[in-house]
Amino acid sequence: MCFNSLFFLFFFMLINFFFLVYFIMNGLSVFFEWENVTFNSMSIVMSILLDWMSLLFMMFVSLISSVVIFYSKSYMNSELNLNRFIILVLMFVFSMVLLIISPNLISILLGWDGLGLISYCLVIYYQNLKSYNAGMLTALSNRIGDVMILMVICWVMNYGSWNYIFYFDFMKNDYVMFIISFMIIIAAMTKSAQIPFSSWLPAAMAAPTPVSALVHSSTLVTAGVYLLIRFNYLLIDMFFFKVLLFLSILTMFMSGISANYEFDLKKIIALSTLSQLGLMMSILSLGFPDIAFFHLLTHSMFKALLFMCAGVIIHMMNDIQDIRYMGGLSLYIPLTSLCLNISNLSLCGIPFLSGFYSKDLILEMVSFNSFNLMVFILFYLSTGLTVFYTFRLIMYVMINDFNLMMIYNLYDEDYIMLNSMFVLLFMSLLSGSFLSWFIFSYPYMIYLPFNLKLMVIYVSILGSILGFMVSNMSIYSLNKLLMSYNLSSFLCLMWFMPNLSTYGLSYIYLNFSQILFKNIDMGWSEIYSGKGIFNILKNYSVFYNVYQMNNFKIYLFSFILYFMILFIFFFI
Amino acid sequence: MAQIPLGVKTHAQKVCSLYKRALRNLEAYYDRRHVYRYQAVLLRERFDKHAKETNMIKANELLKEGEEELFLKQHPIPKYFATSPGGVAHERVVTPPDWVLDYWHPLEKAQYPEYFKKREQRKKEFVAMWEKEYGKPDEKDKHH
Numbered sequence: 033m034c035f036n037s038l039f040f041l042f043f044f045m046l047i048n049f050f051f052l053v054y055f056i057m058n059g060l061s062v063f064f065e066w067e068n069v070t071f072n073s074m075s076i077v078m079s080i081l082l083d084w085m086s087l088l089f090m091m092f093v094s095l096i097s098s099v100v101i102f103y104s105k106s107y108m109n110s111e112l113n114l115n116r117f118i119i120l121v122l123m124f125v126f127s128m129v130l131l132i133i134s135p136n137l138i139s140i141l142l143g144w145d146g147l148g149l150i151s152y153c154l155v156i157y158y159q160n161l162k163s164y165n166a167g168m169l170t171a172l173s174n175r176i177g178d179v180m181i182l183m184v185i186c187w188v189m190n191y192g193s194w195n196y197i198f199y200f201d202f203m204k205n206d207y208v209m210f211i212i213s214f215m216i217i218i219a220a221m222t223k224s225a226q227i228p229f230s231s232w233l234p235a236a237m238a239a240p241t242p243v244s245a246l247v248h249s250s251t252l253v254t255a256g257v258y259l260l261i262r263f264n265y266l267l268i269d270m271f272f273f274k275v276l277l278f279l280s281i282l283t284m285f286m287s288g289i290s291a292n293y294e295f296d297l298k299k300i301i302a303l304s305t306l307s308q309l310g311l312m313m314s315i316l317s318l319g320f321p322d323i324a325f326f327h328l329l330t331h332s333m334f335k336a337l338l339f340m341c342a343g344v345i346i347h348m349m350n351d352i353q354d355i356r357y358m359g360g361l362s363l364y365i366p367l368t369s370l371c372l373n374i375s376n377l378s379l380c381g382i383p384f385l386s387g388f389y390s391k392d393l394i395l396e397m398v399s400f401n402s403f404n405l406m407v408f409i410l411f412y413l414s415t416g417l418t419v420f421y422t423f424r425l426i427m428y429v430m431i432n433d434f435n436l437m438m439i440y441n442l443y444d445e446d447y448i449m450l451n452s453m454f455v456l457l458f459m460s461l462l463s464g465s466f467l468s469w470f471i472f473s474y475p476y477m478i479y480l481p482f483n484l485k486l487m488v489i490y491v492s493i494l495g496s497i498l499g500f501m502v503s504n505m506s507i508y509s510l511n512k513l514l515m516s517y518n519l520s521s522f523l524c525l526m527w528f529m530p531n532l533s534t535y536g537l538s539y540i541y542l543n544f545s546q547i548l549f550k551n552i553d554m555g556w557s558e559i560y561s562g563k564g565i566f567n568i569l570k571n572y573s574v575f576y577n578v579y580q581m582n583n584f585k586i587y588l589f590s591f592i593l594y595f596m597i598l599f600i601f602f603f604i
Numbered sequence: 605m606a607q608i609p610l611g612v613k614t615h616a617q618k619v620c621s622l623y624k625r626a627l628r629n630l631e632a633y634y635d636r637r638h639v640y641r642y643q644a645v646l647l648r649e650r651f652d653k654h655a656k657e658t659n660m661i662k663a664n665e666l667l668k669e670g671e672e673e674l675f676l677k678q679h680p681i682p683k684y685f686a687t688s689p690g691g692v693a694h695e696r697v698v699t700p701p702d703w704v705l706d707y708w709h710p711l712e713k714a715q716y717p718e719y720f721k722k723r724e725q726r727k728k729e730f731v732a733m734w735e736k737e738y739g740k741p742d743e744k745d746k747h748h
Contacts (some may be wrong), residue, residue, distance in 0.1 A: 158693075158696040159695075161695070162692065238692070295681050295683075350686065351692065354684070357683070433637075435635060517677065524680050525680055
């Protein structure tokens with residue numbers, strides 16, 4: 033099953049690649065329409081839009097999913113239900129492709145709901161308590177987005193059809209469009225885990241690692257960004273641009289800080305994904321959808337690679353995900369640590385790896401267009417934080433001593449996993465330059481003063497020094513400052529937002545419902561209908577038992593007496 | 605309704621439990637082994653100072669203060685082993701108990717004829733082995 037899906041998806045990717053090159057060279061964009069039913073003035077039409085953006089994204093999604101399925105052949109080796117797993121992953125890829133190619137809201141809804149549902153099934157794949165809770169959190173957060181899209185479908189009926197791409201140029205200042213954009217932004221925020229809805233992404237790391245590599249790094253969470261890229265004309269309205277910018281920058285900053293205090297390997301990578309998603313959303317809200325798309329694609333490459341390396345490490349450590357148990361792994365798993373290093377450095381934006389092209393372009397555009405001072409500070413601070421937690425992770429995982437056992441034997445000779453990682457390694461090295469040639473037909477002209485241009489490097493160096501110092505336990509004074517109890521527990525638990533948005537929101541209602549249940553359902557309504565009537569009948573029967581003198585025939589005779597009395601009353 | 609206590613712990617047991625939890629907490633904060641060892645020695649010294657305390661009132665007060673201090677200083681992300689309760693991989697793979705096989709439908713049992721042919725015999729042998737090692741069960745234990 034794994035090999036079949038691998039070859040199918042890889043072949044699909046190659047088809048997409050050839051079509052992509054052809055379409056870009058000829059500037060084509062194809063819109064298929066199948067008319068299912070037409071009756072009087074109503075027509076049900078299924079449409080598919082293939083332009084360079086959809087083809088490029090489909091190519092990347094199919095590449096990553098083929099590699100991840102091949103990887104999971106070895107990773108999920110001991111699973112009895114591997115068939116179910118592969119089928120779920122394939123269904124996920126299918127929903128994602130449906131989302132990517134659809135120009136109308138109904139098929140976007142099908143893909144969107146499919147993504148949410150299947151990611152729930154994948155998160156609860158290991159059936160323990162943590163997975164169930166994480167799955168609930170994931171599914172319910174995504175559900176809010178689904179509701180928003182359903183309402184958008186209702187509002188778009190005002191325009192006559194669900195093909196949103198036709199309406200942008202004409203309806204920009206309409207009241208209806210205002211409401212639609214508001215709801216679309218909320219839907220994208222739930223899927224891409226921006227600030228009010230950001231608690232599900234670290235929790236969803238209870239899923240198996242191939243699921244995290246595919247779903248939570250490249251496809252599910254980028255679906256929200258992709259939706260907003262398609263709808264980006266709506267963001268030109270001043271109000272939405274500010275709201276989205278504010279929330280996404282806060283997300284970027286908050287997750288960057290939380291990743292520094294977090295000790296679970298997959299949660300650190302999840303928070304780093306969250307930070308990059310905030311970056312994508314913020315550059316999108318500043319009015320550069322193509323740069324956001326560029327960063328989406330390069331990020332998906334190295335983040336999937338990072339998750340796969342984390343999977344190898346977790347396998348090696350007997351399912352332990354805590355980085356405090358790990359160390360010195362670069363000596364034992366050189367090839368995996370090669371992939372880990374390259375993807376981490378790409379994430380930091382080290383020159384000429386793939387992350388550099390997109391991240392540096394984003395930061396230069398932010399500096400070049402004069403925005404707020406807070407925007408500027410938070411962008412660069414978050415970049416520094418990225419480098420900070422990356423170097424902290426590298427120190428903990430690869431450079432310090434091994435912390436689990438005294439005697440150990442670690443190896444990464446699993447060639448299936450390594451081969452799948454090498455494919456992504458190749459792409460994560462070169463996709464930056466490839467994509468900058470594909471997507472941008474002419475480069476952005478950016479003129480910046482010298483120090484501003486080098487600001488990224490200053491911030492990266494500062495972040496790396498701090499990352500090195502924090503993970504080196506012997507330097508106490510800095511640790512005591514950064515790790516004071518109140519501060520660190522506030523920052524590592526994501527500013528307590530998961531608690532606020534789950535326990536905080538539902539506690540009052542659950543408490544109230546318990547009061548109602550105990551007092552009404554099990555209280556008064558029992559007295560007046562259930563047990564109460566039974567008690568009345570029972571008490572009457574006890575009372576009249578005296579007259580029956582324990583003789584059943586007298587009881588039966590009382591029925592005849594009753595009919596005789598009735599007869600006398602009504603007929604005489 | 606008054607709760608019947610499930611067990612009574614001695615003072616020594618409570619102190620040892622506090623000590624072990626405090627050590628695990630230290631391990632969460634100081635993950636390099638040599639640093640942890642230093643802090644663990646300091647903690648041991650704090651416990652050893654009051655080890656020979658004979659005044660039970662004072663001993664209970666110290667225990668209570670210790671628990672309070674541990675609660676206030678507990679690490680927000682404690683270090684758990686993966687397959688233990690609280691860890692990531694806890695109960696990922698659940699094995700059904702043996703008596704479930706007795707409830708299988710005859711058609712399901714027919715898919716594994718060799719195993720089910722010997723199953724009753726194996727059950728008898730198991731009971732015999734158990735009773736040889738631990739003796740016959742009490743009549744009182746069979747009834748709730």
